[in-house]
Amino acid sequence: MVARLSNRWSLMSETEKQRYIPALDGWRGMAILLVLAGHFGGDRYLAGLGSAGVDLFFVLSGRLMADILFVRNVPLGAFFFRRFSRVYPTLLIFVSVSAAVFSLTPLAPGVVGVLSALSFTVNYVITESGTFIPIFDHIWSLCVEEHSYVLLGLFAFCFVARIAGLLGFLFWRSVLPRWPSAPCNTMFTDRIHSPFSGRRM
Numbered sequence: 499m500v501a502r503l504s505n506r507w508s509l510m511s512e513t514e515k516q517r518y519i520p521a522l523d524g525w526r527g528m529a530i531l532l533v534l535a536g537h538f539g540g541d542r543y544l545a546g547l548g549s550a551g552v553d554l555f556f557v558l559s560g561r562l563m564a565d566i567l568f569v570r571n572v573p574l575g576a577f578f579f580r581r582f583s584r585v586y587p588t589l590l591i592f593v594s595v596s597a598a599v600f601s602l603t604p605l606a607p608g609v610v611g612v613l614s615a616l617s618f619t620v621n622y623v624i625t626e627s628g629t630f631i632p633i634f635d636h637i638w639s640l641c642v643e644e645h646s647y648v649l650l651g652l653f654a655f656c657f658v659a660r661i662a663g664l665l666g667f668l669f670w671r672s673v674l675p676r677w678p679s680a681p682c683n684t685m686f687t688d689r690i691h692s693p694f695s696g697r698r699m
Contacts (some may be wrong), residue, residue, distance in 0.1 A: 513591055517565070522558060529549040529566040552639055560650070574651050581647050585640070590616065596633050605632040618644045 529551045531541075536548015564573050593615045600606050607615070611631040614623040623640040624630055 517570075525554065525558055529558065556643065556646070560646060563647060563650050567650055568657070574655060577651060578647070581644070585644070589637075589640070593634070600633055605634050607634050633682070 512683055520521075532551025532554065534551075535550050536546075536551060540547040542585065566577060593612055597612050608613045608631075610623065610678045611620075611634050613635050614620045618637075618641040620631060624635060624638060662688055
């Protein structure tokens with residue numbers, strides 16, 4: 499299965515090269531500048547400068563993920579495999595090394611900090627506890643992005659299932675009644691329930 503997903507990943511990479519939009523790099527660069535400006539004092543003169551950069555990152559990421567799921571119709575398995583393989587190995591190394599280096603300092607994240615970072619729940623822990631997690635608090639934006647991947651994937655799954663159900667309903671309403679073998683057709687359709695109602699059709 500991993501080999502199959504890897505093959506799909508290669509196909510996705512080729513497709514991305516063909517659909518590359520250089521102008522989006524300019525928007526990414528602007529988002530980076532906004533975040534850096536906010537961190538280095540820009541928020542003192544223009545409130546929300548850094549947050550605007552983060553929001554722009556979210557918009558660009560959402561646009562890319564929606565394009566992958568709804569325009570290119572990439573299978574969900576390949577989509578999640580690629581997201582996971584791109585993010586999690588690096589995150590695991592970063593969290594492990596950081597936790598080890600700062601374990602004996604006041605910045606030690608603790609067990610809760612490590613687990614929340616590895617489970618993409620830092621934003622929830624920060625919100626519920628009201629305190630930041632040392633050295634891992636910036637992972638909140640990554641958590642939000644990963645959550646959006648899951649929501650978009652679920653939305654894509656429900657969207658495809660809804661379309662399939664609609665096509666099946668249209669087929670049932672338009673094609674089956676016209677079958678030449680009326681007795682068999684009647685017996686068959688008598689056992690079918692409409693997908694949009696609970697009564698027997």
